[in-house]
Amino acid sequence: MTLAPTIVLVHGAFADASSWHPVIERLLADGHRVAAPPVAGRSLTADADAVRGFVERIDGPVLLAGHSYGGAVITVAGTADNVIGLVYVSGYALEEGESLGQLQGGFPDSALAAHLLYTPAPAEPGTEPGTDVWVDPATFPEIFAAGVDPRTAQALAVSQRPLSAAAFGEPATVAAWKTRPGWGIVSAADHTINPEVERFGYRRAALRSVVEIDAPHLVMHTHPAEVAAVLTGALAELS
Template sequence: MSSPTIVLVHGAFADAASWAPVTQRLLAAGHRVVVPPVYNRSLAADAASIRAVVEGIDGPVLLAGHSYGGAVITVAGVAENVAGLVYVAGYALDEGESLGRLQGGFPDSDLASALVYTPFPVPGGEPGTDVSVDVDKFPEVFAAGLDPAEAAVLAVSQRPLTAVAFGEPASVAAWKTKPGWGIVSSADRTINPDVERFGYQRAGLRSVVEIDGPHLVMRTHPDAVVAVLTEALAALS
């Protein structure tokens, strides 16, 4: 089998640029990489969008998801050409389980008290609700470990997630049929690290690495993240 194309899926309150340090290193090493946008409108819609990207790629795919992106790859990862999954400080949901339900079994992270709810218009329907992180709290809660000036930029350019996505159950769980690898950010203040550990253990991932890093571990520890992706590639090639 040819070496898989790596598809990097970002999470809520971020965008594709959150993977930039990892993307740069993978490209420099000669890997094929795709970093698509996640629209953060609903889990089903986001997973369908990513699955369409994956199915448009010729050959096998290694699908990696950060944070909410972990929930997205859990659903999108059932695409036939997905060879493996990598969770990076992510949610490994079970079939029928929502983000809220998984998180509800553990103490809240600092994120819970830093969320802001804003209505947005829905053509022909009731307004929806966007969830974002308080700009003043974003640097310490979501972007801990980054240069303060960089964190400030990320805070004012974050991509919100609709409130409905928190309660929407995963329709499938790709880890039941696809091999997986996981990274726990042990200093994560956005997701309780025990949520990550529990999901990974339940999924029976082949390997789980603990990194003493914050939520945006792919920006603060890109070499360590690349090492896990490379390990997965080697196992699948």
């Protein structure tokens, strides 16, 4: 018996797996197998290794989707043998050897850049302390969670997870889109990532199809049906 594919949803920076909840509810209601692992946000390589290990423990094929920083994570983790496709959702499609900072640096800053906070990160014994990056909670609802219910946006602001500053400069060790078919969603009203960064990465990766949605960064909250449709449409093409 051939197992149905599992849709694995990888969240981005300043968020957790609950950012996918509106989409997960729709996918589960339609009978799909779904998983949404945590991403620590400490290191691109370590995050990708953790997601790859998670994927490899799944029986059967996997459609791997990544939102925002999660796009960079699936770019590296997507070489797992059971990954049959990649879906980028308002995400970074990095080239091998390229970092988030390098890709973003080729385009004007988004509104997010002026609303980031930096704090010392706890250090492991024997190591130097690093730096954690956060979105200013006061402007998080407007910049990161635009279009989301205001009460939900405020809750997301105070429960956000930081991203290590080192992750911005860490190059991708591989680009899975070179060996896996891919699909993309551009959030055309994104204030967190310049939409041109998304468009450029998707064109370079020669994704099979790209959908533009007039949506903010958290398109999974504001347009969950459309996001779910891209995921299920990718599965249909792969079947």
